[in-house]
Amino acid sequence: MNSVWEYANPKKFVQTTDKVLPWVSVLSVVALVAGLIWGFFFTPDDYRQGSTVKIIYLHVPSALMAINAWLMMLVASLIWLVRRHHVSALAARAAAPVGLVMTLIALLTGAIWGQPMWGTYWAWDPRLTSFLILFLFYLGYIALWSAIENDDTAADLTSVLCLVGSVFALLSRYAVNFWNQGLHQGASLSLDKEEHVADVFYYPLLICIAGFVLLFIALVLLRTRTEIRARRMRALLARERMG
Amino acid sequence: MIALLVRDLKLAMRAGGGFGLGLAFFLIVVTLVPFGVGPESALLAVIASGILWLGALLACLLSLDRIFALDWEDGSLDLLATAPLPMEAIVSVKALAHWVTTGLPLVLAAPVFGLLLNLPTNGYKPLILSLILGTPALSVIGTFGAALTVGLKRGGLLLSLLVLPLYVPTLIFGAEVARRGVAGLDNGTPMLMLAGITLGVIALLPFASAAALRVNLR
Numbered sequence: 001m002n003s004v005w006e007y008a009n010p011k012k013f014v015q016t017t018d019k020v021l022p023w024v025s026v027l028s029v030v031a032l033v034a035g036l037i038w039g040f041f042f043t044p045d046d047y048r049q050g051s052t053v054k055i056i057y058l059h060v061p062s063a064l065m066a067i068n069a070w071l072m073m074l075v076a077s078l079i080w081l082v083r084r085h086h087v088s089a090l091a092a093r094a095a096a097p098v099g100l101v102m103t104l105i106a107l108l109t110g111a112i113w114g115q116p117m118w119g120t121y122w123a124w125d126p127r128l129t130s131f132l133i134l135f136l137f138y139l140g141y142i143a144l145w146s147a148i149e150n151d152d153t154a155a156d157l158t159s160v161l162c163l164v165g166s167v168f169a170l171l172s173r174y175a176v177n178f179w180n181q182g183l184h185q186g187a188s189l190s191l192d193k194e195e196h197v198a199d200v201f202y203y204p205l206l207i208c209i210a211g212f213v214l215l216f217i218a219l220v221l222l223r224t225r226t227e228i229r230a231r232r233m234r235a236l237l238a239r240e241r242m243g
Numbered sequence: 244m245i246a247l248l249v250r251d252l253k254l255a256m257r258a259g260g261g262f263g264l265g266l267a268f269f270l271i272v273v274t275l276v277p278f279g280v281g282p283e284s285a286l287l288a289v290i291a292s293g294i295l296w297l298g299a300l301l302a303c304l305l306s307l308d309r310i311f312a313l314d315w316e317d318g319s320l321d322l323l324a325t326a327p328l329p330m331e332a333i334v335s336v337k338a339l340a341h342w343v344t345t346g347l348p349l350v351l352a353a354p355v356f357g358l359l360l361n362l363p364t365n366g367y368k369p370l371i372l373s374l375i376l377g378t379p380a381l382s383v384i385g386t387f388g389a390a391l392t393v394g395l396k397r398g399g400l401l402l403s404l405l406v407l408p409l410y411v412p413t414l415i416f417g418a419e420v421a422r423r424g425v426a427g428l429d430n431g432t433p434m435l436m437l438a439g440i441t442l443g444v445i446a447l448l449p450f451a452s453a454a455a456l457r458v459n460l461r
Contacts, residue, residue, distance in 0.1 A: 136408040140401075144391065147401050156458040157391050161405065164387065164451050168409045171440070175412040178433070179419060 008085035010228045017221045024221065028214030035207030043200050055113045057205060061212035063106035066134065069099030069216060073141075074166050077159035087224065089155035090231070092162065093145055094223030098216060100138040107131055126176040133172050137165045151231065244328060244336055251340035254313075265302040265345045266352055272298040273356045284361040291360035292370050292421035298356070299349045299374060300381060300410055306345050307385040308402055310337050311393040311456070320393075324460050330453035338379075338386040338449070346378030362425070369424025373437060377417035380441040383448050384409045390455040412440055 007013045039057035046053035076092035079085060110128065111121040122128065144161055148154035276294050280286060314320040323333050353374055354367055362370065388406035392398035416437040423430035 133408055133411055136404075140405045140408060143401055143404055147392075147395055147398070153394070153458055153461065157455055160451055160455050160458075161391060164409070164448070168412065171412040172408075172415075175415040175436075178436070179415045 005083070005085070008083070008087055010087055010232075013087050014225055014228060017225060021218060021221050021225075024214055024218045028211050028218050031207050031211030031214060035204050035211050039201075039204035039208060043204060049117060052113055052116055053201070055109050056201065057208045059106060059109040059113065060205060061209045062102045062109065063131070064209060065212050065216050066099055066102040066106050066131070068213075069095050069102060070134065070137070070162075070166070070169070072220070073099065073162050077162040080155055081159050081163075086155075086231075087228065089159070090227040091220060091224045092159070093155075094227055095216075095220045096138060096142050096145070098219045098223070100135065100142065102212075102216070103131060103135045103138060107135065126173075126179070129176045129179075130169075130173045133176075134169060137169055141165065244332055247323070247328070247333065247336050248340055251337065252343060255340065255344040263348070265306045266348050268305055269298045269302040269349055269352060269356065272301060273359055276360070287361045288363055288425075291357060291362040292366055292425055293418050294360060295353050295356060295362070295370060296373075296377075296414060296418045296421060299346075299353065299378065300414060302349055303345055303378065303381045303385060304403060304406060304410075306341065307389050307406065308392070308399050310341050310386055310389040312389075315393050320456075321460060324457075330456055331449045334386055334390060334452040334456060335445075335449045338383045338452075341386065342379050342382040346374075346382050350374045350378060365427060366421065366425035369430055370421045372434070373417045373420035373424075376420075376434070376437045376441055377413050380413045380437075380444050381410065383441075383444045383452075384413070387448050387452040387455065390452040390459070393456065394459045413437070416440065 007016060036057055040054055043054070045051045073092045073095050076088045076095070079088040080092065107128075110131075114123070115121050141158060141161060145154055145158050148157060273294065276290075277287060280290070311320060314323065324330065326333075350371060353370060357367060357370060385406055388402050388409070391405060392402045395401065416433045419433040420430045420437060423433065
């Protein structure tokens with residue numbers, strides 16, 4: 001009976017998130033505060049990078065969420081196209097600005113770190129370039145949402161754009177690899193290899209990542225609820241005008 | 244399908260169809276570049292292939308909103324949609340017509356503009372090859388953007404914002420083919436990648452364009 005599709009019902013979604021949202025929000029704040037304080041004040045400086053290494057606690061989680069936000073939008077768009085649940089379309093819409101800000105944070109913290117370390121704020125490195133392109137994709141997606149008046153048309157068109165955009169974002173990622181050699185270091189974390197980051201930096205980083213994930217979930221839930229209520233309000237106003 | 248293609252081509256050729264506008268824009272871009280970067284022929288020779296690719300891309304972009312806009316306004320798009328032709332075929336023919344009226348003239352004009360920019364002699368063949376391979380992809384991707392924004396009143400700027408990021412892989416590989424050609428390097432790999440992207444978008448993207456168009460005609 002308890003299928004996940006129950007939450008496609010906006011009322012059920014709002015009721016459930018009423019209970020979940022405070023927990024997620026509090027947990028995310030706790031994780032972020034704990035992770036950042038631990039990371040910023042209770043870890044040693046790196047022997048080559050000095051204290052600039054600590055920007056990793058903002059840079060890596062935000063970059064991770066920038067990509068995962070797009071993936072979440074992709075899944076939500078697919079659900080909307082296949083099963084036409086409005087909550088799903090609204091969740092995709094709600095996630096886009098959050099993903100945009102995450103991309104921006106990753107780009108900005110990277111630039112701030114790059115100046116003392118690489119001697120430049122910006123280099124046309126594959127990773128940097130593909131993040132800039134991802135940023136443009138977010139902008140286009142949000143602009144298309146806000147340009148179309150009819151809600152269902154907007155949801156359909158942005159979903160198609162999200163699908164096509166995902167393919168092209170992936171394509172661009174490998175194309176820029178081909179186009180220029182990288183300055184950016186390899187992945188700091190991976191599941192299948194031995195860790196590249198020393199344990200002192202690793203544990204606070206994990207907590208920060210958890211904090212960013214929870215923050216993303218909390219923001220998306222909050223924004224989806226706002227969208228649901230805004231739409232309900234518009235429907236009520238329209239009904240009043242008719243009556 | 245052929246009738247539709249002939250109709251589109253005729254409409255584009257006749258006065259007010261916008262045929263040649265893209266070409267004129269291309270010429271203006273090529274003329275303005277030396278004003279921006281200075282007239283040293285050595286510098287121009289280095290950047291010529293990249294400028295020609297960018298100019299072709301922008302000229303292509305400018306004419307995109309005409310693909311569906313006129314047919315949308317006078318209602319012939321609705322007629323086409325009710326015709327027995329599948330929507331995927333319609334968008335493919337539209338993309339083909341756009342390429343014949345915009346992409347092909349750009350390819351043919353590129354060598355002349357290459358002269359203006361002091362493109363080295365060994366750069367012509369790879370440049371023309373890369374443009375022939377790449378411009379169909381620009382038209383097909385552009386048709387998708389045009390299908391997304393056809394219902395909007397001021398879709399022009401939004402269209403650029405949507406389409407330009409999608410042009411990135413084509414531009415990277417296309418310009419790389421031309422650049423390596425000028426430098427005398429082996430350009431087989433980017434050439435194959437470019438051809439792969441073009442064939443891929445020709446095969447797949449009409450489905451997305453048709454889906455977007457159907458939504459807009461609902």
